[in-house]
Amino acid sequence: MHQGIGLDVFNALPERKAMHALYECCNSYALARELVRGRAYVDHDALFRRADAALFELPESAVDQILDACPDIGRRPRSARSQYEPCAVWDDDADLMAELGAASRRYSQRYGFAFVMYVDGHCARDVLAAINNRMQHDAEMERKILRNELAKIGRSRLERMLGPEGGFHNW
Numbered sequence: 001m002h003q004g005i006g007l008d009v010f011n012a013l014p015e016r017k018a019m020h021a022l023y024e025c026c027n028s029y030a031l032a033r034e035l036v037r038g039r040a041y042v043d044h045d046a047l048f049r050r051a052d053a054a055l056f057e058l059p060e061s062a063v064d065q066i067l068d069a070c071p072d073i074g075r076r077p078r079s080a081r082s083q084y085e086p087c088a089v090w091d092d093d094a095d096l097m098a099e100l101g102a103a104s105r106r107y108s109q110r111y112g113f114a115f116v117m118y119v120d121g122h123c124a125r126d127v128l129a130a131i132n133n134r135m136q137h138d139a140e141m142e143r144k145i146l147r148n149e150l151a152k153i154g155r156s157r158l159e160r161m162l163g164p165e166g167g168f169h170n171w
Contacts, residue, residue, distance in 0.1 A: 004163030007047070011040040025157035027069035030062050031055060044158075044165050051158060052151050060143070066150060067113050073104040073127060093124070100124050103131040110135060111142055118152035 002021040010018065015036055022032035034054040041047040055063075107115040117130055134142060 002161045004168055005161060006168065007041060007044060007162055007165075010162060021161055025161055026051070026055075026154050027066050028058070028062060030058060031066075031154075044162060047158060047162075048155055051154055055151050055154065056147055063143075063147065063150070064113065067116065067146075070114055070116050072108075073100060073115050073117075073131070096124050096128070100128050100131075103128055107131050107135060111139055113146070116146055116149045116153070118149050118156065120156060 002024060005013075005021070010021065013021065018036045018039065019029075019032050022035050023029065026032055026035075031051070031054050035047065035051055038047075038050045041050070104115050115131055115134070117127055119127060122130075134145060137145065
């Protein structure tokens with residue numbers, strides 16, 4: 001994955017390389033293409049705002065394609081440690097992970113798409129609570145929440161791709 005390349009380098013990348021870097025962030029050819037067309041961005045926020053706007057303009061079929069690349073909650077190997085580390089109350093709780101997987105399957109059956117949540121700073125218990133809470137929504141509301149979560153995930157990936165505002169200092 002492209003990491004810490006800086007905004008100036010991103011703006012100057014040839015179209016094909018910029019597409020590749022953005023596709024790694026958003027898992028959507030249509031979204032990556034739209035963001036490449038919007039270059040040159042004056043700052044990180046301009047890119048983030050355009051990414052959010054473009055995501056919310058995508059048709060549902062394009063959002064479903066993004067979802068195809070998202071891992072199922074509770075099915076990722078070692079997910080208790082790697083994805084949800086911040087929760088120190090538990091570590092390798094197989095029962096909790098099984099409950100999380102079952103809740104994720106119920107969610108998918110109800111809505112017809114996988115549960116997605118920006119998990120940075122959340123533990124498996126938080127994710128389980130979010131699934132249970134979101135099961136109360138109607139499908140239209142849940143699609144809106146889904147796009148918001150995808151936007152948060154996309155922003156974090158774009159931030160990682162760009163690195164800090166102003167770039168890294170060369171030694």
